[in-house]
Amino acid sequence: MDERLSVLVLDDEPIVGRRLQPALAKIGCDVEIFEAPGPALERLKEKAFHIVVTDIRMDDMDGIEVLERVMERNPETRVIMITGYATVEMAREAEAKGAFDFIAKPFKPQELRDVIAKAADSLGFHGVAHAAVPDVP
Amino acid sequence: MAEPSLTGAPEPGEVSSAEKALLQRPSFGIRARLALGFLAFFLLAAAVTAAAWIMLSRLEVRLKFLEVADRYTLEIQQARRFEKNYFLYGTNLQDVQEHVANARKLLGSSEAEVFKVLSAADLRRMRDHLDRYEALIQSLVEMEKNAPADRAAKQAAVEVEVRAHGSQMVSFAMELSQKERNSVNQTLALFKRLPVAFLIVLLLLVAFIVNFLARQMLGPLSRLMATAQRIATGDFTPITPARKYRDEFSDLAVALNTMMREVAHRQEILVQSHKLRAVGTLTAGVAHELNNPINNIMLTAEMLKEDYTTLSDAERLEMVDDLVGEAGRSQKIVRNLLDFAREGEMETESLDMAELLRRTAGLAANQIKLTGAKILMDIPENLPPVYGDKQSLSQVFLNLLLNALDAVQKGGSVRISAGGGKEDPGYVSVRVSDDGHGIPPHVLPYIFDPFFTTKSKGKGTGLGLSVSLGIVRQHGGDIRVQSSPQEGTTFTVLLPAAMVPGLGERPC
Structure with missing residues (x-):
């Protein structure tokens, strides 16, 4: 498959975006970073991303709502939820609404890469993510 | 104390100083105050009893003397009756002498009392009349014994004088009796007023003591009540002394402070x-x-x-x-x-x-x-x-x-x-x-x-x-x-x- 894996990262902590951008680029993803749900949703209208990584808790809108919008528009998109606190109810709700997986803060970049690789696998991007990983010292 | 109401727990120093101040006052308990009140009652009753005792004793003396005065008057009157008989019938001169002697004896025995009732001048005049009367009677007795020639004439002369002194004596005796009777009546009237006066003083004393005790008890009570309400609102400022003396309420205040x-x-x-x-x-x-x-x-x-x-x-x-x-x-x-x-x-x-x-x-x-x-x-x-x-x-x-x-x-x-x-x-x-x-x-x-x-x-x-x-x-x-x-x-x-x-x- 020639197409590169497109990833949208949404987290209201700017540092998260700043660090994940290069981390995910290294494994061959096209990464777009957003700090607010509004612009991110606008962008999602324009483009169907393969993977959306979103924080669950944000000031303006919570991640569940972002998940709902993404699923409405493109059910194929793999949505990975970043949680600060994973309550059973919220996990169940997110799962029912089509979330691909969860990752709890604090996490290492490699952990997210692993989840993204799994999502890429499920989309048929075999080898794409994994091929990039051996760079890690 | 700068901001006592703002500190939940009063500082230990503040409490101990309040407690010390509460306890350092001289003690004057409710028991002592009650005892003092009842002592006042007792003293009043004792004073009234003493006054009644003194008055009764005086009355007793008066009544005794009144009896003496009456007897004196009686003796004088008897003497005069026999004197009249003597002048009418020539009898009973001996009896006159006897009664006059009795009268003199009575006067002598209670001279001090008589002195209190009659003035010194009156007493002397009374005595003079008695002396003269006795002397005249004595002269009549002499006349009877010696039977002089001009006896009738002399007797007539003495008779006038005897009658004059006799009537004087009677009037003095009557006056003595009367004055003494008046004096007794006065004492009785005074004695009658005593219970009324006692009642008035008692009433005043009761009013004062009730008022005093009420103030002593109700004052601290209402203060403690106010404190209880203050505590209910969360103000734990310790109670400080408001009066000069310590009593049972002070102990209660100390207990409240501890609480x-x-x-x-x-x-x-x-x-x-x-x-x-x-x-x-x-x-x-x-x-x-x-x-x-x-x-x-x-x-x-x-x-x-x-x-x-x-x-x-x-x-x-x-x-x-x-x-x-x-x-x-x-x-x-x-x-x-x-x-x-x-x-x-x-x-x-x-x-x-x-x-x-x-x-x-x-x-x-x-x-x-x-x-x-x-x-x-x-x-x-x-x-x-x-x-x-x-x-x-x-x-x-x-x-x-x-x-x-x-x-x-x-x-x-x-x-x-x-x-x-x-x-x-x-x-x-x-x-x-x-x-x-x-x-x-x-x-x-x-x-x-x-x-x-x-x-x-x-x-x-x-x-x-x-x-x-x-x-x-x-x-x-x-x-x-x-x-x-x-x-x-x-x-x-x-x-x-x-x-x-x-x-x-x-x-x-």
Whole structure:
């Protein structure tokens, strides 16, 4: 498959975006970073991303709502939820609404890469993510 | 005492000095006062008894003398009767002599009494008449014995003189009797007035003692009553002496002071334990809040390690700066909570309410995010300062805020507003309003009761509002509540503004 894996990262902590951008680029993803749900949703209208990584808790809108919008528009998109606190109810709700997986803060970049690789696998991007990983010292 | 009403537990020095002052006064107990009152009664009764005794004795003497005077008069009258017989029939001269002698004897035996009744001149004249009369009678006796030739003529001459002296004697005797009788009557009249006088004095004494005792007992009682009401509002200022003497009420005051110290101590424990509960609630939120900077540190450190060789110096420096910044952010989050949780003495200081409210809202920032509620702050900058303890007031507002967050639905709002208190001048009012489901009217009267809670078991202690009210009352303020199912609930905290003169100084 020639197409590169497109990833949208949404987290209201700017540092998260700043660090994940290069981390995910290294494994061959096209990464777009957003700090607010509004612009991110606008962008999602324009483009169907393969993977959306979103924080669950944000000031303006919570991640569940972002998940709902993404699923409405493109059910194929793999949505990975970043949680600060994973309550059973919220996990169940997110799962029912089509979330691909969860990752709890604090996490290492490699952990997210692993989840993204799994999502890429499920989309048929075999080898794409994994091929990039051996760079890690 | 500068701000006694603001300190939950009065300082040990303050208490011991109040207690010392209470106990150091000279003792004059209620028992002593009662004894003194009854002693006054006894003394009055004793005085009346003594007066009656003296009067009766005097009356007795008078009556005896009256008897003597009557007998004297009788003797004189008898003598005169026999004298008349003698002049008519020539008999009974012996009897005249006898009765006159009796009269003289009577006069001699009670001369002192007679002297009191008659003047010295009268007494002398009375005596002269008696002497002369006796002498005349004696001369008649001589005449009888010697039977002189001109006896009839001489007798006639003596007869005139005897009659004159005799009548004088009788009138003096009558006067003596009369005067003595008058004197006895006077004494009797005086004696009759004595019970009336006694009754009047008794009435006055009773009125005074009743009044005095009532003041002595009711004064401290009403004072202690006022103290009890004061304690109920959370003011634990020790009782200080108001009077010169110590009595049983002083012991009660000391006991009350001890009780207040204990209650204040317990209140402090209660406040602290409730605070720790609030800390527990906040800790969950703080843990989540800490996840963000820790996550940032984790990501940054990992990427720094991963790309260390490929990164430019500027990029590395930026990442290190991020690390330092996020570590600082974590520290701040933790310190805020620790500041609140710290167990400390109550310290009163001038507080900027706007800052205090902002800090408190900051403490609950995570609960706010979790609830998804909107917080509207409407705090004017020119609020008068409040004199109080930062920690415990922060606890009050945090408690009201957490309650409000519990009440609102997702997407609801909590409004924190403050004002100079137009309805209550001299107070700063802070309102915490929510648009939640309101408090049912039937539980509204009980919400400040300790251990009353509508939250499910294990979620609330039922101490929050009770402790909050205790803290606010200690500051000389009050908490009011308004609630309706449509409009939600508003708690209004009133605290005395620090600019009011004499604030914190409570008359003891």
